[in-house]
Amino acid sequence: MSEALYQSIVLDRSRHPHHAGRPAVFDVEGKSENRMCGDMVSVFLSGADVRHEADGCAILVASAELMCEAATGKTDGEIAILSDRFEHLVKTGQENPELGDLNALAGIAQYPSRLRCATLPWSALRDAIAKGGSAGDTANG
Amino acid sequence: MSITLPALDVHGFRQDFPILSQKVHGKPFVFLDSGASAQKPKQVIEAMRFVMEEQYANVHRGLHYMSEKASDAYENVRDKVAELLNAASREEIVFTRNATESINLVAYSWGRTVLKPGDAVAVSEMEHHANLVPWQMLRDAHGTELRIIKITDSGELNWNSLEDVFADGKVKLLALTHMSNVLGSYTPVERLAKFAHEHGAKILLDGAQAIVHRAVDVQAIDADFYVFSGHKLYGPTGVGVLYAKAEILGAMPPFMGGGDMIASVSYEKSVWAKPPHRFEAGTPAIIETIGLGAAIDYVRAIGFDAIAAHEQYLTEHALATLSRIEGLRILGSAQDRGGVISFVMKDAHAHDIATLLDRQGIAVRAGHHCAEPLMGRLGVSSTARATFGLYTLPEEIDALATGLERVRKIFA
Numbered sequence: 001m002s003e004a005l006y007q008s009i010v011l012d013r014s015r016h017p018h019h020a021g022r023p024a025v026f027d028v029e030g031k032s033e034n035r036m037c038g039d040m041v042s043v044f045l046s047g048a049d050v051r052h053e054a055d056g057c058a059i060l061v062a063s064a065e066l067m068c069e070a071a072t073g074k075t076d077g078e079i080a081i082l083s084d085r086f087e088h089l090v091k092t093g094q095e096n097p098e099l100g101d102l103n104a105l106a107g108i109a110q111y112p113s114r115l116r117c118a119t120l121p122w123s124a125l126r127d128a129i130a131k132g133g134s135a136g137d138t139a140n141g
Numbered sequence: 142m143s144i145t146l147p148a149l150d151v152h153g154f155r156q157d158f159p160i161l162s163q164k165v166h167g168k169p170f171v172f173l174d175s176g177a178s179a180q181k182p183k184q185v186i187e188a189m190r191f192v193m194e195e196q197y198a199n200v201h202r203g204l205h206y207m208s209e210k211a212s213d214a215y216e217n218v219r220d221k222v223a224e225l226l227n228a229a230s231r232e233e234i235v236f237t238r239n240a241t242e243s244i245n246l247v248a249y250s251w252g253r254t255v256l257k258p259g260d261a262v263a264v265s266e267m268e269h270h271a272n273l274v275p276w277q278m279l280r281d282a283h284g285t286e287l288r289i290i291k292i293t294d295s296g297e298l299n300w301n302s303l304e305d306v307f308a309d310g311k312v313k314l315l316a317l318t319h320m321s322n323v324l325g326s327y328t329p330v331e332r333l334a335k336f337a338h339e340h341g342a343k344i345l346l347d348g349a350q351a352i353v354h355r356a357v358d359v360q361a362i363d364a365d366f367y368v369f370s371g372h373k374l375y376g377p378t379g380v381g382v383l384y385a386k387a388e389i390l391g392a393m394p395p396f397m398g399g400g401d402m403i404a405s406v407s408y409e410k411s412v413w414a415k416p417p418h419r420f421e422a423g424t425p426a427i428i429e430t431i432g433l434g435a436a437i438d439y440v441r442a443i444g445f446d447a448i449a450a451h452e453q454y455l456t457e458h459a460l461a462t463l464s465r466i467e468g469l470r471i472l473g474s475a476q477d478r479g480g481v482i483s484f485v486m487k488d489a490h491a492h493d494i495a496t497l498l499d500r501q502g503i504a505v506r507a508g509h510h511c512a513e514p515l516m517g518r519l520g521v522s523s524t525a526r527a528t529f530g531l532y533t534l535p536e537e538i539d540a541l542a543t544g545l546e547r548v549r550k551i552f553a
Contacts, residue, residue, distance in 0.1 A: 006497065006551055015488070015552075037492060037508050038522040055522065057490035058552075111496055 005107035005114075006058065009066075014058035019068035022053050030128025032120050039117060043124040045133035048073045050125070057117055059108065064121035066102050075136040076129050083122050090118045149443065149451040155532045157182040157439075168502030171537045176322055176350060176481050176528025177506050179375045181436075188435035189377065189428050200427055201401055201418075215427050218434035219417070225437050226367060226384050227358040233390060235383040235417040236425055240349040241271040243368035243383035244316070246396040246420060247345060248275035251366075251385075252314075254394060258284030261311040263342075265290040265298055265328075266518050267321040270511040272347045276316060288312065292518065296324035296473030298333075307340045315344045319351035319367075323510050323524065324473030325456070325481035327351065334363040343389070349373055353530070354452055354479045356445035359384055371429065375530075376436035380429040383420070390416040397422040440531070448531050452480040455529045455538065462542045468549060472519055480529030483510070486545070489552040491523040497551065498525075501544045503537075 026046040033040040039056030041064055050071045052064040067086075071079050085096055086105075093109030108118045129135075155161050158180045163170045172180060192214060198207035200215045223231045237243045252275075256262070262276045262285055280287045291302035298317075306312060315337040320327050330346055337344040345366035348357060352369040359367050367384040371377060385393075395402050395413055399422035404412040413419045440448065459482055463469055468487030486494060495507035506526045509516045516522060527541055 006493070011551065038513070038516070039492075057492040059493070111499075114492065114496055117492065 005105075005111065007104060007107070009101060009104040010058060010062040013065040014061040017052075017054075017061060017065050019051050019065055020053065020061075021051060023049070023051055026051075028128045028131045028133030030124040030126065030131060030133065032123035032127060034116050034120055036116075039120060041121050041124045043068075043121060043128045045128050045135055048136060050135050052121060052124070054121065056120075057114075059105070059114055059117040060120055063105055063118045066104065067121045067125060070100065070102055071125060071135045073136055076134060079125065079129065079135060083126065086122060087119060090115060149447050149531065151451065151532060151534055154182075154443070155534075157184065158532055159183060159186075161532060165502040165504070166500055169540075171501075171503040171540050173527040173529065173533070173537065173541060174504045174506050175353070175530035175533070176373070176526065178372045178378070179353065179530050180532065181377065181432075182375055182439050184439050185376055185432045185435045189432040192428055192431045197428070199424055211427060214431050214434070215425070218430050218437075221434050221437045222382055222384075225357070225441065226382075227360050228384055229360060230387060232416055233384055233387050235385070235390070235420045236430055237368075237381040237383050237420075238379060238426070239370040239372070239381035240347060240368045241370075241381075243366075243381050244271055244345070244347065245275045246383055247366055247368075247385070248279045250393045250396045250420070251389065252276075252279045252285070253283050255392070256283065256285050256313055259286070259311065260313040261286035261288050261306075262314045262316055263288045263290055263303075263306045263312045264316050265318065266292045267296065267324060267326065267512065267515050268316075268318055269322050269347065269349065270513070271349070272316055272318060272345075273514070286311065289514075290317075296321065296326045296475045296478075298328055303333075303336070307336075307342070310341065312340065312342050315342050317344070317346060319346045319348045319357070320354065320479060320481070321473070321515075322350050322481060323483050323512050323515055323519075323526065324475060325478040325483075326473055326475035327355075327477040327479060329477075330362045330364070334365075338363065350479075350481060355449045365389055371433040371436065374433070374436050375439060376433035377429040379426040380433050387416070390420075393420075395419050395422065399423045401425075443531060451531060452529055452533075455533055455535060456480050456482070458535050459527065459529075459538045459541075462538055463545070466542060466545050466549060469545065472521070472524060480533070481526065482528070483524040483526045485521055485524050486549065486552070489548055491525040493552070494525045494545070494548050497548045498541070498544045501540075501547070503541055503544050505541070 026044040028045045030043045041054040044051045050068040054061045054064040090108045093106050095103040196210045198211050200212040219231045219234045222234045288306045291299040334344045343365040348369040371380040402422040404414050472483045491507035508523050
């Protein structure tokens with residue numbers, strides 16, 4: 001229970017990320033960093049592909065991973081809704097069936113000082129979208 | 142000499158610290174973050190309660206009973222600090238908010254008058270931001286230079302680099318930590334003061350960590366400036382100390398203007414009060430300063446020999462115990478080091494370590510410890526850090542080791 005946040009999906013994704021690495025070619029790079037702790041994350045959008053480069057703790061990397069998976073192919077509008085729901089999830093700990101695997105991070109609500117670790121990739125994604133990128137290959141906004 | 146037993150009645154002293162009997166997440170509270178801020182004994186809490194309930198008024202102002210009592214109690218702490226540091230006189234002790242403010246005071250007042258554009262200030266690679274940023278600000282505002290002295294891989298000052306930095310004679314201030322808040326290394330302050338003086342420079346020592354762990358004698362060191370914070374020395378937050386030699390303080394203009402720091406004021410001109418009051422504008426942290434006095438009484442009653450021996454024992458125990466954990470690397474291996482131990486673990490980020498330990502009731506710090514350039518030098522982005530106080534038990538270090546084994550297994 002006490003280590004619930006570090007359940008297998010979070011550990012597994014942080015150690016074996018599927019969406020990590022800077023692509024050779026991409027449309028837009030979004031960035032976000034937490035100066036307090038030195039964590040940094042970049043999100044790359046190219047076509048419908050969403051990838052990340054995360055330098056930080058297991059929560060940050062796992063959150064970036066799950067976000068990339070959830071955001072791929074989504075329109076900007078859908079991502080905005082997803083982002084709001086995710087924020088609600090990590091602040092309240094209330095799981096939401098719409099969020100799928102992202103629910104693995106619900107436990108962060110018990111660790112207020114770690115909230116930024118989970119939300120940092122989403123800031124980077126919003127930054128990328130603000131710079132004109134899109135995760136949906138057909139619709140842009 | 143090897144010490145095999147704690148030299149203190151630690152279990153007895155722990156009774157003085159009410160917070161230590163708390164439970165955290167249902168587990169005994171293991172507090173290994175004293176280096177960030179220490180817990181407070183009931184003697185400090187009681188002294189602060191007493192002044193508020195029975196002896197409180199503003200200081201240095203009222204011609205009435207309560208103001209005189211409060212002023213006496215406040216000024217009495219200046220004597221206690223002077224004794225603690227073995228200052229030549231009580232007028233060499235200035236109360237500030239914390240060590241950070243003390244350094245900013247020196248940078249602003251002394252730095253802008255005594256230092257000339259083109260003069261240099263030298264700091265080391267293992268400074269807390271508090272002893273780096275004020276000198277950067279001085280550089281940008283006043284045209285002084287900022288030079289960095291390298292450290293060795295073991296976390297000691299690199300003497301060749303020190304000599305290089307001083308070679309052209311431009312360095313007029315050597316501003317150094319007395320004990321690294323990341324590596325636990327002590328700097329050889331007597332030797333450094335002699336070196337600085339031989340090269341025509343003054344020396345400022347950041348004693349925020351060191352003051353807690355060993356006796357400091359500013360006259361024996363021949364320090365020009367020495368700073369520390371009350372809250373790391375088992376006192377309250379909001380009060381710190383600047384020690385400076387009388388002739389230096391006497392030539393310094395005020396840092397801030399206001400009440401209490403003047404001899405006379407007219408619209409045309411104000412005449413500054415003599416030190417130390419010249420540097421204490423406005424109503425000071427009266428209650429907190431009196432709390433600091435109680436903290437100084439507390440540690441001096443125990444004695445720094447006993448405190449230092451206890452912490453030496455804890456440090457040796459921790460280094461031995463933690464180094465047995467697979468994949469754990471302790472940063473720094475200075476010969477003269479104390480109860481500040483930073484480490485990283487293979488595959489586990491410092492923040493994950495801290496969170497998982499917290500769930501076991503163990504408080505450590507994780508991050509860059511306000512020393513970002515040092516993190517770069519060490520090739521890490523953050524570390525976990527365990528720091529010890531006079532109330533720390535060897536069993537708590539064992540609990541840390543057990544907790545870290547658990548972290549290792551989770552990330553294995």
